[in-house]
Amino acid sequence: MRPVSPLGRLRDGLMLVGFALYATPFLWQLLTAFKPEAELMVLPPLLPTRLTWEHFRAVLDQSVMLRALVNSLGVGTITTALALALGLFGAYGLTRYPIPGKGLLLLVVVGGTAFPQIATVSPLYLLLRALGLRDTWLALILANTSFALPLVIWLLTGFLQEVPAQLEEAAAVDGASRPRAFRWIVLPLLAPGLASAALLTFLFSWNEFLFAYTFTATEASRTVPVALALFPGVFEVPWGDIAAASMLASVPPVVLVIVLQRYLVRGLLGGALRE
Amino acid sequence: MRDRRSWHGLLLLAPALLTLGALTLYPTVWVLWLSLQRRVPIFDVHRFEGIGNYAFLATDPRFWKAAQVTVLFTIASVALEAVGGVLTALALRGQRWGSRVALSLLLLAWALPSVVTAKLFEWLYNPAVGLINFVLGGLPLNWLGDPRLALPGLILADVWRTMPFVTLLCYARLLAIPVEIYEAAQLDGAGAVATLTRVTLPLLRRILLIAVLFRTLDAIRSFDLMFVLTGGGPAGTTETLTVYAYRSLFQAVQLGLGSAVGVVVFALVMLTAWAYLRALRSEGIVA
Numbered sequence: 001m002r003p004v005s006p007l008g009r010l011r012d013g014l015m016l017v018g019f020a021l022y023a024t025p026f027l028w029q030l031l032t033a034f035k036p037e038a039e040l041m042v043l044p045p046l047l048p049t050r051l052t053w054e055h056f057r058a059v060l061d062q063s064v065m066l067r068a069l070v071n072s073l074g075v076g077t078i079t080t081a082l083a084l085a086l087g088l089f090g091a092y093g094l095t096r097y098p099i100p101g102k103g104l105l106l107l108v109v110v111g112g113t114a115f116p117q118i119a120t121v122s123p124l125y126l127l128l129r130a131l132g133l134r135d136t137w138l139a140l141i142l143a144n145t146s147f148a149l150p151l152v153i154w155l156l157t158g159f160l161q162e163v164p165a166q167l168e169e170a171a172a173v174d175g176a177s178r179p180r181a182f183r184w185i186v187l188p189l190l191a192p193g194l195a196s197a198a199l200l201t202f203l204f205s206w207n208e209f210l211f212a213y214t215f216t217a218t219e220a221s222r223t224v225p226v227a228l229a230l231f232p233g234v235f236e237v238p239w240g241d242i243a244a245a246s247m248l249a250s251v252p253p254v255v256l257v258i259v260l261q262r263y264l265v266r267g268l269l270g271g272a273l274r275e
Numbered sequence: 276m277r278d279r280r281s282w283h284g285l286l287l288l289a290p291a292l293l294t295l296g297a298l299t300l301y302p303t304v305w306v307l308w309l310s311l312q313r314r315v316p317i318f319d320v321h322r323f324e325g326i327g328n329y330a331f332l333a334t335d336p337r338f339w340k341a342a343q344v345t346v347l348f349t350i351a352s353v354a355l356e357a358v359g360g361v362l363t364a365l366a367l368r369g370q371r372w373g374s375r376v377a378l379s380l381l382l383l384a385w386a387l388p389s390v391v392t393a394k395l396f397e398w399l400y401n402p403a404v405g406l407i408n409f410v411l412g413g414l415p416l417n418w419l420g421d422p423r424l425a426l427p428g429l430i431l432a433d434v435w436r437t438m439p440f441v442t443l444l445c446y447a448r449l450l451a452i453p454v455e456i457y458e459a460a461q462l463d464g465a466g467a468v469a470t471l472t473r474v475t476l477p478l479l480r481r482i483l484l485i486a487v488l489f490r491t492l493d494a495i496r497s498f499d500l501m502f503v504l505t506g507g508g509p510a511g512t513t514e515t516l517t518v519y520a521y522r523s524l525f526q527a528v529q530l531g532l533g534s535a536v537g538v539v540v541f542a543l544v545m546l547t548a549w550a551y552l553r554a555l556r557s558e559g560i561v562a
Binding site: 008009011012013015016018019020022023024025026028029032040041042043044086087089090092093094096097098099100105111112114115116117118119120121122123124125126127142143145146147149150153203206207209210214224225226228229239242243246249250253254256257258261264265268269272 | 280373398
């Protein structure tokens, strides 16, 4: 590492300010969420005279947003668990067993990641309604799982290929059964890859709008993006409350990007950099 | 022995295949079937129509306008993201400290729900107290209400949201370029500009083309941002094919017609992917 000159430091500092400016749309909304009601509809000044929790309190006092947060969290968690379980077995089968038509299957999986939701939303709506699943968590879990699955399989086959099959063969020679070798050798080595796939799936489910907007009808299953899109404003648009609700909707993505960045980056690159 | 192993493999794959079959493949076949029907539940209309819906779309000005908006939106967004993505990736690589923080600030935009992005930009574009008009010196521009400004406004929001993905891919590629290549370029007397245009950019080409493919497919099928930010308005200037499909399906409740538009989006995505991969293959970029 070369020593950094003062000029280099200045340049780095200025660039960092530039990157912070890139996040302005978000930071501006963050500031808005803490602005007192009376100061919302005046600009300038840019900065408020004081900060307030009133908008967050107003949003959390209504049952809509609170319920939506619970729904999103529940649907996201179950979707992630389900997609990961299905994807893990599928990817293991694809990488470790001589399955006929493997190349074609993988092609279908890759194609599946580019699938437009708008093309299947109408039959899925009819299907879920016929099954009596309208406005339930299960409807969203099923729809989101099927949508996230191709990406999960794609990511996990990539990560599994990095785990040498010889390790399992060596374990088999030592008398370990396949499930045992899978549990004690493959799974620990696959853990970071699983974490990446889980994070991307949860994020997809948390952010998903089209299915959630179409398949839900009431607070019982509305997720955060839907509640935010339908945010009630009786006489005028409650900008402060919308800003506070947006910030609540942004908590998981923010945590992901700041705390778990390593896994996010690995997942994104793992999905994109393969042939 | 080999047969039994195949069966075990298929058994492991079966739950995933069944899920995809029931919830993706089956609906895909069904939507094709739906698109061949005239279904207006509120009038209790339900009959087979053959290619009637497609024939209608072929002469439907609203459909062609939506197709035009989709193509315009896709090309403009992806082009801006590619250029911006390369530039920010180069800036990131130059960063000796704080690159992790810088990457967080960028990726934040990518990770937010698109409904949140729509709300952020709705507030930024506010004609009276929006930050954008304020920065422009108090111009009273009605971004989302003016038919000339709505599409550029929408594109800007989309570029903000998705450019970081291109940045990340290019940045990862830049980090993987061995220092020796640059040292060799320096020895050969290449200046900063020559190094950029003769060494760095050619090495970025492959990953950039792949990023552009991903982004193009994403842009064609995107829906949330325009639906929430502009709702397709004003005067249909931001109505993409996806928004048109949704409105036909669930607001006009014409399931057949809406499904036909959905099928068109599907075909557009697949054709684009196919054509693009063919072009990449002929250049030897993908196998």
